Each structure stands twice: as C-alpha cells, then as structure tokens.
Amino acid sequence: MTNPVLVEVTRGERVESRHRGAVAVIDARGKKLLAIGDIDAAVFPRSAVKAIQALPLVESGAADAFGFRARELALSQASHGGETGHVAGVSAMLSAIGLDETALECGAHAPSHGLSAAELIRRGKAPSQLHNNCSGKHANFLALARHLGIDHRGYVGAAHPVQVAITAALSSMTGASHGAENCGTDGCSIPTYAVPLSSLALGFARLATGIGLERERADAARKIYQAAVSEPFYVAGTGRIDTDLMKHLGGAALVKTGAEGVFCAAIAGLGLGVALKADDGATRAAEAMMAAVVARLLPEHTEFLQRWTNAAVVTSRGARVGEVRALAAPFQARA
Amino acid sequence: MTNPVLVEVTRGERVESRHRGAVAVIDARGKKLLAIGDIDAAVFPRSAVKAIQALPLVESGAADAFGFRARELALSQASHGGETGHVAGVSAMLSAIGLDETALECGAHAPSHGLSAAELIRRGKAPSQLHNNCSGKHANFLALARHLGIDHRGYVGAAHPVQVAITAALSSMTGASHGAENCGTDGCSIPTYAVPLSSLALGFARLATGIGLERERADAARKIYQAAVSEPFYVAGTGRIDTDLMKHLGGAALVKTGAEGVFCAAIAGLGLGVALKADDGATRAAEAMMAAVVARLLPEHTEFLQRWTNAAVVTSRGARVGEVRALAAPFQARA
Numbered sequence: 001m002t003n004p005v006l007v008e009v010t011r012g013e014r015v016e017s018r019h020r021g022a023v024a025v026i027d028a029r030g031k032k033l034l035a036i037g038d039i040d041a042a043v044f045p046r047s048a049v050k051a052i053q054a055l056p057l058v059e060s061g062a063a064d065a066f067g068f069r070a071r072e073l074a075l076s077q078a079s080h081g082g083e084t085g086h087v088a089g090v091s092a093m094l095s096a097i098g099l100d101e102t103a104l105e106c107g108a109h110a111p112s113h114g115l116s117a118a119e120l121i122r123r124g125k126a127p128s129q130l131h132n133n134c135s136g137k138h139a140n141f142l143a144l145a146r147h148l149g150i151d152h153r154g155y156v157g158a159a160h161p162v163q164v165a166i167t168a169a170l171s172s173m174t175g176a177s178h179g180a181e182n183c184g185t186d187g188c189s190i191p192t193y194a195v196p197l198s199s200l201a202l203g204f205a206r207l208a209t210g211i212g213l214e215r216e217r218a219d220a221a222r223k224i225y226q227a228a229v230s231e232p233f234y235v236a237g238t239g240r241i242d243t244d245l246m247k248h249l250g251g252a253a254l255v256k257t258g259a260e261g262v263f264c265a266a267i268a269g270l271g272l273g274v275a276l277k278a279d280d281g282a283t284r285a286a287e288a289m290m291a292a293v294v295a296r297l298l299p300e301h302t303e304f305l306q307r308w309t310n311a312a313v314v315t316s317r318g319a320r321v322g323e324v325r326a327l328a329a330p331f332q333a334r335a
Numbered sequence: 336m337t338n339p340v341l342v343e344v345t346r347g348e349r350v351e352s353r354h355r356g357a358v359a360v361i362d363a364r365g366k367k368l369l370a371i372g373d374i375d376a377a378v379f380p381r382s383a384v385k386a387i388q389a390l391p392l393v394e395s396g397a398a399d400a401f402g403f404r405a406r407e408l409a410l411s412q413a414s415h416g417g418e419t420g421h422v423a424g425v426s427a428m429l430s431a432i433g434l435d436e437t438a439l440e441c442g443a444h445a446p447s448h449g450l451s452a453a454e455l456i457r458r459g460k461a462p463s464q465l466h467n468n469c470s471g472k473h474a475n476f477l478a479l480a481r482h483l484g485i486d487h488r489g490y491v492g493a494a495h496p497v498q499v500a501i502t503a504a505l506s507s508m509t510g511a512s513h514g515a516e517n518c519g520t521d522g523c524s525i526p527t528y529a530v531p532l533s534s535l536a537l538g539f540a541r542l543a544t545g546i547g548l549e550r551e552r553a554d555a556a557r558k559i560y561q562a563a564v565s566e567p568f569y570v571a572g573t574g575r576i577d578t579d580l581m582k583h584l585g586g587a588a589l590v591k592t593g594a595e596g597v598f599c600a601a602i603a604g605l606g607l608g609v610a611l612k613a614d615d616g617a618t619r620a621a622e623a624m625m626a627a628v629v630a631r632l633l634p635e636h637t638e639f640l641q642r643w644t645n646a647a648v649v650t651s652r653g654a655r656v657g658e659v660r661a662l663a664a665p666f667q668a669r670a
Contacts, residue, residue: 002337009595009616011379011519011520011527011529012518012519012520013519014377014379014517014519014529016378016379016519016529016595016616017595017596017613017614017615017616018614018615019615020355020615042349043351044346044349044351105652106651106652107650107651107652107653108651109651118456121453121456121457122456122457122459124457132651182349183347184346184347184348184349184351184656184657185346185347185650185654185656186650186656187650187651187656188650188651189650189651189652189654192346194346194349194351260344260351260352261352278352278615279352279353279615280352280353280354280355280613280614280615280617280620281344281351281352281617282615282616282617285615315442315520315521315522315523315524316441316442316443316444316467316522316523316524317440317441317442317524318442319520319524321519321520321521321522322519
C-alpha cells in the first residue's frame with residue numbers, strides 16, 4: 001500500500017514538499033487506537049528502541065552493581081548531542097566499569113549539538129568516540145559485558161553474548177522475530193532489526209505499563225522510563241525535541257527518535273505505545289508526526305506542540321515564509 | 336497523481352527509506368524525451384534557476400560594463416559553499432560596482448562547506464552575508480541595479496525593477512506565468528515562483544541551445560553556460576555534485592541544484608533541458624535522480640556517476656552498510 005501524505009512543507013500559500021508515513025498507536029494488549037498507513041511493513045527502528053535495549057543492563061543487576069542511577073540510565077538510552085554533560089557522564093560510566101573511551105566500538109563523529117561541535121573546533125580537538133550520540137548505549141553494553149564477566153571486545157557483533165541478550169529483549173518486548181533475515185548494521189556498528197511499526201508500538205506499550213512482562217522486566221522498564229522522564233537532558237540535549245517534549249510533559253511520556261524518520265513513544269498514563277516512520281527518512285516529518293500524535297492523545301498540550309506540528313520555515317533574515325505542518329485529519333481518525 | 340518511488344535507501348538487504356519524485360527531460364521545441372511522474376505540477380525551483388536569473392545581468396550590458404568574466408558569471412549563478420575563493424570573488428564583484436557587503440539583502444549563514452565554517456569558528460568570526468550561498472546572485476542583482484542607474488535598496492522585493500526584470504526572463508524562458516498567485520519567498524528573501532517541471536526543463540533546453548531566443552538572449556545564455564562549465568568551482572564548491580559533475584563532463588552539461596530536492600540541467604550537445612524534484616525535498620534523492628538522468632543521456636559516464644546513483648551509506652567507522660540508489664527502470668523508460 002502507499003502510505004498517505006502526513007506532513008506538508010509550505011512556502012507562501014503553496015505546498016512545496018510532502019512527506020508520507022505510517023503511524024501505530026497500540027495498547028499493551030495489542031488493541032489499535034490509531035493506525036495510519038501500512039503499520040505491518042517492517043522498518044529499522046534504529047535508535048528509537050534504545051530504551052528496550054537498556055533492559056538487560058537493569059535486569060542483569062549490572063546497573064545497580066556499577067551504581068548507575070537515573071542520569072546513567074538516561075545516557076544508556078540516549079542519542080545525545082555530545083554536550084559537555086553527556087561526554088562527562090559517559091566517561092564516568094566507563095570509569096565505573098574499569099574501562100575508558102578506547103573500549104567503545106561506536107566510532108567517532110562531531111557532536112550534533114552545534115555549539116559543542118564549535119567548541120571542539122575552537123580548542124583544536126578532534127571528536128572522540130565519547131561524542132558519538134550512541135556512546136551512552138555503548139557504555140551500557142560494555143557494563144553488561146563486564147557484569148557478566150565476559151570479554152567485551154567485539155560487543156557490537158550480532159553473535160556476541162551482549163547483542164544476543166539485547167536482541168532477546170527486543171524480540172520478547174515487540175513479539176517480532178529478530179534474525180539474520182531482517183538484520184542490518186546501524187550507524188554505530190551494532191545490529192538493527194527491521195520489524196513492523198505495530199510490533200514496535202506494542203513494545204513501547206509494554207514498556208509503559210509492564211503489562212504482560214515478568215516482574216523483573218516490569219521493574220526494569222519502570223526504572224528506564226523514570227530515568228528518561230526525570231533526566232531528559234541526558235536522553236538527547238539542548239534544543240532537541242525528545243528533551244523538550246519530555247520536560248514539558250512531566251513524566252506523561254517517554255519519547256525517543258531514531259534515524260531515518262523513526263520516532264517511538266511510551267505513554268504511561270494512557271498505557272499506550274507509539275511507533276511511526278516517515279517513508280523518506282526525514283527527521284522534520286517524524287517530529288511533526290510525533291507532535292501530532294501527542295496532540296491527539298494529550299490535547300491539553302496542543303498549543304505547546306505547535307512548535308513541531310507547525311514548525312516555521314524561515315529566511316536567512318529570520319522571516320517566516322512557510323511551515324512544516326502535520327495534516328490534522330489523519331491523526332484524528334479512529335483505528 | 337502519485338509520483339513513483341525513484342530512489343531507495345537500503346540497509347543490509349532491505350529498503351529502509353524511499354523517495355518519490357518527478358523528472359522531465361525536454362528539448363527546446365517542447366518534445367519530451369523522458370517524463371516520470373507528474374511533470375505538470377508546479378514546484379518552486381529555488382536556486383535551480385539561477386542561470387536564468389543571470390540573463391538580465393548579461394543582456395543589459397551590466398556584466399561587460401563591470402568587467403565580469405567567466406568567474407564572476409559563475410558566481411552570479413552560484414549556490415556556493417562560502418569558501419575563501421567564493422567570498423573573495425563576491426567581494427570583488429561588489430567592489431567593482433562601488434558597493435560592499437552591507438548592500439546585500441540575503442542575510443548571513445554559516446558556510447555550507449564544513450572546513451570553511453570551521454575556519455571561521457577557529458578565527459572567532461561570525462558568518463557574514465558574503466558567506467550566504469546566494470551572495471553571488473545578489474551581487475549580480477546589485478550590479479544590474481547600478482547599471483540601470485536605479486536605487487538598489489529593496490532589490491529583493493517582487494515589485495523592484497530588478498526583480499521585475501528577473502521575473503520577465505524566467506517567464507519568457509519557461510513559458511510559465513509568474514505572478515502573485517504562484518509566488519513564495521526564497522531563503523535569501525527574493526521571490527521564487529512555482530512552475531511546472533516541464534516548463535523548467537523547457538527553459539533549460541532553450542538555455543542550452545538558444546533555440547527560440549532573440550539573438551541577445553541567446554548570446555547571454557551561451558556566456559552563462561560557458562561560465563558555469565569553465566568555472567564550476569565558483570558555481571558550488573569543494574565536494575559538491577554540481578562542481579564535480581560539471582568538471583567531469585567537460586562542458587557537456589550545466590547542472591544546478593535547488594533547495595527542497597530540485598535539480599535542473601542544460602545539456603548542450605543533446606539540446607535538452609532537465610528538471611526534477613524529489614517530492615519530500617531530499618537532496619540525497621535529487622542527486623541520485625540527476626545522476627540517473629545523466630547516465631541515461633550520457634551513458635559513457637555511467638561508472639563515474641555511481642558515486643551518486645549508488646551512494647554509500649556508512650557507519651561512523653566507515654563501513655559500507657547500505658546505499659542511496661536510484662532505481663534503474665524508470666530512468667530507462669521512453670516518454
């Protein structure tokens with residue numbers, strides 16, 4: 001099927017560009033509240049499932065053993081901006097487990113936070129692996145390896161015990177198969193598995209509620225959720241939708257972006273999971289879509305959400321000449 | 336109509352994201368060689384029509400009067416990277432017409448060329464209007480105003496004599512109406528008019544051949560084309576597809592990107608114009624599409640073009656894990 005246009009980019013009175021996509025909002029028993037487009041087609045969730053990938057860290061006892069509290073658990077599920085606080089936090093996590101930056105296998109890239117990238121340039125420093133947006137997740141993987149007493153080297157490989165544990169958590173939470181047939185390699189070198197949006201939404205509904213989970217997993221899910229919503233700066237960073245939205249919602253939702261236009265959320269009070277993807281992989285579209293979903297589910301925040309449901313397109317002189325706008329109708333439909 | 340998928344982004348063995356779009360390849364008499372998707376729908380061409388917007392500068396005698404040669408004519412139609420050579424060139428154009436950076440009305444933004452942006456940061460300097468990718472086009476507009484002996488202030492406004500002249504050239508070359516009903520404001524504050532891809536392609540076919548143009552306009556078109564293909568660095572810059580493709584093709588084509596996934600070309604030897612747009616505005620898709628069109632029209636360059644028809648998706652450690660690939664079949668069809 002052809003997914004519908006969900007986001008339009010306007011200039012003056014006209015539509016300049018269009019984004020298609022699919023959206024699933026599901027409860028922990030699999031009941032669909034909203035289904036737009038093909039929610040059974042498999043998509044790579046990329047970084048959107050980092051909260052689920054953090055479950056083994058907590059369940060195994062590794063988080064407690066290394067003294068990881070909310071801040072570290074937030075970093076463990078972060079796509080952070082490489083800001084000073086993020087780098088210091090990941091560095092401290094590595095120290096706590098007796099390793100350092102050289103143990104990371106994520107690769108280096110410049111901080112996505114512009115001012116932090118500029119500061120590195122001013123100081124004549126090259127970005128390190130600590131600046132990689134996934135470095136907290138990788139520190140979490142290393143902590144799991146250390147706690148299990150296994151050789152951490154090669155922990156990014158699909159057959160390494162760390163990834164086997166992570167993949168088992170993903171498979172169990174989403175109910176979708178995770179194997180060689182749907183495996184690709186993520187930008188930080190770990191496996192990423194293409195699964196239906198409906199499965200991802202189910203996984204987040206379970207994360208939000210604990211429904212259907214064993215007690216240890218439900219406890220771990222609650223800790224991970226609370227860590228994200230209580231330390232949202234450490235999940236993303238300054239000026240980022242994940243952080244700003246979680247700050248504003250005050251615990252009502254855990255939200256997490258992934259690359260290529262994926263966005264997931266767990267909405268605890270409503271017991272719902274959300275998973276969406278812009279077909280073309282555009283972040284601006286995914287942000288507008290998620291804001292439209294949250295406005296549907298938590299309408300009291302509609303005005304705040306307009307910064308994303310109706311984001312400004314501006315000139316280099318700052319004049320507003322268009323907008324990136326989520327279409328209203330599809331998000332108001334019933335499943 | 337729904338435009339077809341023309342570009343797929345893969346990860347491992349799977350398609351991760353998809354880009355739809357439309358493509359028109361037309362000769363100067365309006366004969367279609369290739370028509371993919373809805374080529375009659377209006378799109379904002381943005382910076383892709385800068386070559387046409389440079390015609391009045393040459394026709395009016397302003398370019399000759401101010402001693403503008405190939406390099407300045409290339410900058411006049413550029414979306415440059417804000418590299419040292421670009422900034423110096425535009426600065427010299429402004430000096431030649433007795434103005435300076437303060438006369439520009441494009442606004443400032445950081446150089447799109449990463450190393451040049453980093454150099455500014457290292458030197459503790461803010462980007463100026465000279466770094467705006469459109470500053471050469473704006474210097475061209477100012478030169479026209481000075482040559483016509485009119486007040487240059489407000490030259491970005493649709494009713495200013497400079498924009499009236501530019502709009503008349505666009506309308507005449509494309510055969511499409513340009514008025515308030517299809518006008519938006521571009522990122523550099525000048526008007527941009529939404530017209531069909533078929534009209535844009537026709538305009539570029541006329542630019543490539545001079546067919547149907549008055550002698551002065553045909554001469555101006557030839558000068559502008561020759562300037563772009565002989566000084567391609569000044570049209571875009573280091574690492575940019577426009578520059579690298581024109582360098583490689585050695586005069587066979589003038590190619591010019593625009594924002595929001597637009598890409599146009601004039602192919603002199605074949606007498607063809609090309610205009611395309613990725614529906615969602617993605618540059619990566621527009622680049623793959625243009626490379627696929629050029630591979631269709633000039634198949635001897637197919638191997639070289641693979642850097643864009645099959646661009647690598649890599650991890651932060653540099654491993655190739657997917658590609659941005661133009662689908663072959665649509666580009667091989669007959670109109």
